Amino acid sequence: MRPARTAYASAGLDFPHTRQVTLLDLLDRLLAGGVVVKGHITLVAADIDLVELDLALLVAATETAAGR
Amino acid sequence: MSFLLYAITSADERPAGHGLGGERLETIDHRDLSAIVSRVYGNAIEPAEDMLWEFDQVLERLMAGHLILPVRFGSVVQGRSAVREMLRRRQAELGRALARVEGAVEFGLTACWRDLEEPAYAGSGTAYLLGRLTLHRRASEVARSLHPLTALCRSSRQRVLPRPTLPVTASYLVEEERSQQFVEAVAHLDAVIDDIDVVCTGPWPPYSFVEGVGR
Numbered sequence: 001m002r003p004a005r006t007a008y009a010s011a012g013l014d015f016p017h018t019r020q021v022t023l024l025d026l027l028d029r030l031l032a033g034g035v036v037v038k039g040h041i042t043l044v045a046a047d048i049d050l051v052e053l054d055l056a057l058l059v060a061a062t063e064t065a066a067g068r
Numbered sequence: 069m070s071f072l073l074y075a076i077t078s079a080d081e082r083p084a085g086h087g088l089g090g091e092r093l094e095t096i097d098h099r100d101l102s103a104i105v106s107r108v109y110g111n112a113i114e115p116a117e118d119m120l121w122e123f124d125q126v127l128e129r130l131m132a133g134h135l136i137l138p139v140r141f142g143s144v145v146q147g148r149s150a151v152r153e154m155l156r157r158r159q160a161e162l163g164r165a166l167a168r169v170e171g172a173v174e175f176g177l178t179a180c181w182r183d184l185e186e187p188a189y190a191g192s193g194t195a196y197l198l199g200r201l202t203l204h205r206r207a208s209e210v211a212r213s214l215h216p217l218t219a220l221c222r223s224s225r226q227r228v229l230p231r232p233t234l235p236v237t238a239s240y241l242v243e244e245e246r247s248q249q250f251v252e253a254v255a256h257l258d259a260v261i262d263d264i265d266v267v268c269t270g271p272w273p274p275y276s277f278v279e280g281v282g283r
Contacts, residue, residue, distance in 0.1 A: 009265075033276050035138065036143075
């Protein structure tokens with residue numbers, strides 16, 4: 001079984017790792033991609049803590065997957 | 069009245085349905101462009117994971133039936149006239165971007181080292197630099213071996229070694245009808261490239277291709 005939004009993942013990757021990479025792709029797109037509406041944003045949604053937390057988790061997951 | 073923006077579309081599209089929190093989707097037009105919005109009350113837009121996935125689902129439904137340019141999460145604009153003014157000011161740019169992504173979807177690709185060797189962080193400065201150099205050279209080789217994917221897409225963006233653990237991350241703008249072929253090509257490359265595992269995500273709305281260059 002694959003996480004939502006995952007089109008393909010190597011057989012060697014476990015579910016938590018694949019899910020973590022997919023979440024990072026989601027964050028990268030929703031928080032750093034898309035049309036930027038400048039000058040009219042009243043509620044800025046850049047929760048850097050969330051991004052950093054998930055980056056840290058991703059690194060940990062990747063290192064675990066690599067058997068370190 | 070404040071509006072949360074989801075996407076830009078052409079004014080002949082008439083998307084319906086619901087946005088975050090079950091709020092009804094509306095459109096605000098200026099000439100041939102239209103912003104897809106929902107009303108916002110209070111300060112409820114936070115990038116909690118659940119809300120990001122909910123936003124993604126709204127966009128997934130929208131992209132299924134409409135040509136859209138996704139707007140960055142959390143973009144709240146006060147008043148219909150401010151939304152119209154934004155569309156008016158950026159009419160040419162947004163129109164070109166819509167034309168560029170018509171009929172295409174985005175896929176993400178992340179390559180991870182299968183067996184990550186410990187880079188030579190310890191020891192001398194020279195050993196450290198040589199370790200980094202080797203890692204970068206290996207990542208560049210991975211980037212080159214993923215090159216066949218560019219022949220299957222309209223446009224692509226690739227980052228080599230964004231982190232020591234990730235040799236390559238990339239985004240590809242793929243014709244919708246070639247989606248299956250693209251994912252199969254990823255699976256084939258995964259089978260023939262020895263030292264990486266890959267995760268391919270999508271199809272996403274074209275988040276990474278809303279501008280002509282970079283982002």
